[in-house]
Amino acid sequence: MTDSKQVLGPDDVRRVITRMAHEIIERNHGLDGVALIGLQRGGVWLAESLGAEIARIDHEIPVGSIDASLYRDDIGLRPVSPGSVSEVNFEIDGAIVVLVDDVLFTGRTVKAALDAITDYGRPSAVQLAVLVDRGHRELPIRPDFVGKNLPTSKDEQVAATAGGVVIS
Amino acid sequence: MKHFRSIDEAGPEAVRRLLDLADHMAEVNRRPNPKVPALRGKTVCNVFFEDSTRTRLSFETAAKRLSADIMNFAVSSSSVNKGESLRDTIETIAAMGVDAFVIRHKSSGVPWQVSDWTRASVINAGDGWHSHPTQALLDCYTIRTSLNRTESFDGLKIAIVGDIKHSRVARSDIRAFTMLGADVTLVAPRTLLPPVTDVPVVTELDDIIGDLDVIYLLRMQQERMTESLVPSLREYTIRFGLTPARAKRLPEHALIMHPGPMNRGVEMAVDPSELPGSVITQQVTNGIAVRMAVLFDLLGSGSNLEENE
Numbered sequence: 001m002t003d004s005k006q007v008l009g010p011d012d013v014r015r016v017i018t019r020m021a022h023e024i025i026e027r028n029h030g031l032d033g034v035a036l037i038g039l040q041r042g043g044v045w046l047a048e049s050l051g052a053e054i055a056r057i058d059h060e061i062p063v064g065s066i067d068a069s070l071y072r073d074d075i076g077l078r079p080v081s082p083g084s085v086s087e088v089n090f091e092i093d094g095a096i097v098v099l100v101d102d103v104l105f106t107g108r109t110v111k112a113a114l115d116a117i118t119d120y121g122r123p124s125a126v127q128l129a130v131l132v133d134r135g136h137r138e139l140p141i142r143p144d145f146v147g148k149n150l151p152t153s154k155d156e157q158v159a160a161t162a163g164g165v166v167i168s
Numbered sequence: 169m170k171h172f173r174s175i176d177e178a179g180p181e182a183v184r185r186l187l188d189l190a191d192h193m194a195e196v197n198r199r200p201n202p203k204v205p206a207l208r209g210k211t212v213c214n215v216f217f218e219d220s221t222r223t224r225l226s227f228e229t230a231a232k233r234l235s236a237d238i239m240n241f242a243v244s245s246s247s248v249n250k251g252e253s254l255r256d257t258i259e260t261i262a263a264m265g266v267d268a269f270v271i272r273h274k275s276s277g278v279p280w281q282v283s284d285w286t287r288a289s290v291i292n293a294g295d296g297w298h299s300h301p302t303q304a305l306l307d308c309y310t311i312r313t314s315l316n317r318t319e320s321f322d323g324l325k326i327a328i329v330g331d332i333k334h335s336r337v338a339r340s341d342i343r344a345f346t347m348l349g350a351d352v353t354l355v356a357p358r359t360l361l362p363p364v365t366d367v368p369v370v371t372e373l374d375d376i377i378g379d380l381d382v383i384y385l386l387r388m389q390q391e392r393m394t395e396s397l398v399p400s401l402r403e404y405t406i407r408f409g410l411t412p413a414r415a416k417r418l419p420e421h422a423l424i425m426h427p428g429p430m431n432r433g434v435e436m437a438v439d440p441s442e443l444p445g446s447v448i449t450q451q452v453t454n455g456i457a458v459r460m461a462v463l464f465d466l467l468g469s470g471s472n473l474e475e476n477e
Binding site for chain 1: 188189191192194195196199200201203204205206207234464467468469470
């Protein structure tokens with residue numbers, strides 16, 4: 001048995017998403033050209049929630065999802081099971097793409113997603129929004145918008161959903 | 169999975185997994201730049217001992233879109249003509265460092281033999297009358313996407329029409345379609361039926377054509393005439409060909425499929441481009457996506473990690 005500890009509850013997650021939505025608008029001086037792309041699988045619900053919150057505050061922006069499993073640097077080294085099919089139904093060229101993921105850990109998934117994004121076009125900028133930054137980066141990647149910084153040890157598991165954030 | 173040699177050997181779980189994976193590959197193929205780095209550093213070798221254009225090109229394209237290197241071994245200009253044995257040929261190519269062999273051969277069972285001689289993965293691209301599993305996969309994928317049947321083929325009525333006996337496509341399709349839940353019926357003259365089959369057979373296409381979801385026409389091989397298995401191509405067309413009159417009797421939603429190459433005027437006695445239900449070109453397009461799925465599953469997904477050890 002492992003001890004699991006709830007770090008954020010559902011209400012906390014909701015407030016964090018509201019704050020991040022405001023930060024995204026503030027940082028980009030509005031929403032001109034801004035689009036959200038959730039990373040399969042964990043980032044998709046968060047991108048949708050952020051999109052809904054941004055639409056409530058200001059106006060609707062494009063929300064897509066991307067599956068980066070064909071871009072990973074550990075292909076063949078561990079089992080890969082792709083999530084849902086990527087959906088990018090808007091122009092990437094010139095867009096400000098905010099990549100959205102639930103938990104930022106080694107940074108390798110984000111690196112794969114950056115490679116994937118550039119196959120769709122040339123964004124004018126890419127930013128990174130994560131609900132939880134748990135540290136232990138293995139690549140020079142840092143998030144632009146963070147819900148919660150969470151110091152962890154490498155072997156702990158972090159689950160981040162709309163229902164809360166749990167370490168086990 | 170280490171090899172992909174037949175539908176039965178792969179089993180229902182792998183077939184569904186590959187069809188799901190093909191959705192991802194099809195999305196890659198729809199992009200302006202249809203290429204991903206997934207299989208960088210892997211080498212695939214096409215070894216075709218029989219003529220082929222679409223299958224070989226399809227595998228070549230699939231490998232390239234996954235960034236694998238591809239070698240094409242052309243039997244006609246090889247040392248096979250100097251009497252080199254199949255085993256020596258395979259071992260020689262394997263020594264150059266190959267991760268997967270894509271094999272087509274006129275003899276049934278060759279892909280199994282080849283996998284005893286090499287540590288590389290083996291993909292069956294057609295062995296004799298026996299099996300052509302990637303064709304079956306692309307046929308399933310085409311039905312699944314065209315009729316929106318992602319979960320299963322339960323209750324789908326599919327007729328496979330023509331020379332079942334000599335057709336590896338038919339054999340693999342029967343296995344795959346029934347595995348996914350379809351009701352398959354074979355339509356053929358008795359001389360072109362296998363001695364034993366576990367699916368229903370009818371000898372009159374007209375009896376069932378009004379109640380089909382898919383009609384799958386097989387190529388009528390000209391050499392069957394010389395073996396006097398059918399009296400004449402004309403007579404074959406009259407009883408088993410898709411004529412304009414029969415095309416009208418097909419339900420509106422029904423798909424018309426053919427593995428190619430097509431004999432116009434024989435099994436296809438109507439211009440398929442004028443039939444709204446024809447998905448023959450989609451079959452070719454989908455062939456790339458399912459072959460990408462097979463290559464990625466064998467070489468990149470890590471699902472064969474334990475088997476390698």
